[in-house]
Amino acid sequence: MSKSPRRLRRGELPVDTTELAQFLIGKTLVRDHPQGRMTGRIVETEAYVVGDAACHAFRGETPRNRALFLERGHAYVYFIYGCWHALNVCGEVAGVGAGVLVRAIQPIEGIEIMRSRRDGQRDVDIARGPGRLATALDIDRRLNGTDLCADGPLWLAGSLGPAGRIARSRRIGLSREIDRKLRFFESDNPHVSGPRAP
């Protein structure tokens, strides 16, 4: 079955990280996994931009954040709080460290596979939040550096339908740069994590 739309080309992705964060709302994330294909509609993102003290790349390149400096459209996967992984899409040009945290998806295809990994959670909670999303799609550091615009285990595809109304707010869970409004989400979508109000 090929419910998924076509793969996104790198040339279609905005170079600017903030624009990329908005662009990705409503697009499709595809996980080709040994157990089967899982897809979801991206409903919530956050931009971590150049010169942003909350961005992992702010203090320069290290072994941990190296993938964040890849050309836009690559995956940066990191491990946090000793428990969770989170998925970012690199922004900007090669050598510049910036990216978009994918915070939530609306499960579309392979929901049973995701649910089994998420211990039978309700559909709305399966991938609501970056740690839950990574768990549901079996994303870990093996996928760090993956090209999301190429054939592989994880890639980006176009929209399945028009995006809903996109709202903007402060980012979640930060202690620095807390006033920057770089979180984008579909305001009427129940699969979004955190507060719905700007």
Next chain:
DNA sequence: TCACTGATCGTCT
């Protein structure tokens, strides 16, 4: 429904 907290470990200071 909201606020608070422990879990847990890789990374950098």
Next chain:
DNA sequence: GACGATCAGTGAG
């Protein structure tokens, strides 16, 4: 040695 782009469970109101 401290802390973090989180989550689930608990208890109070």
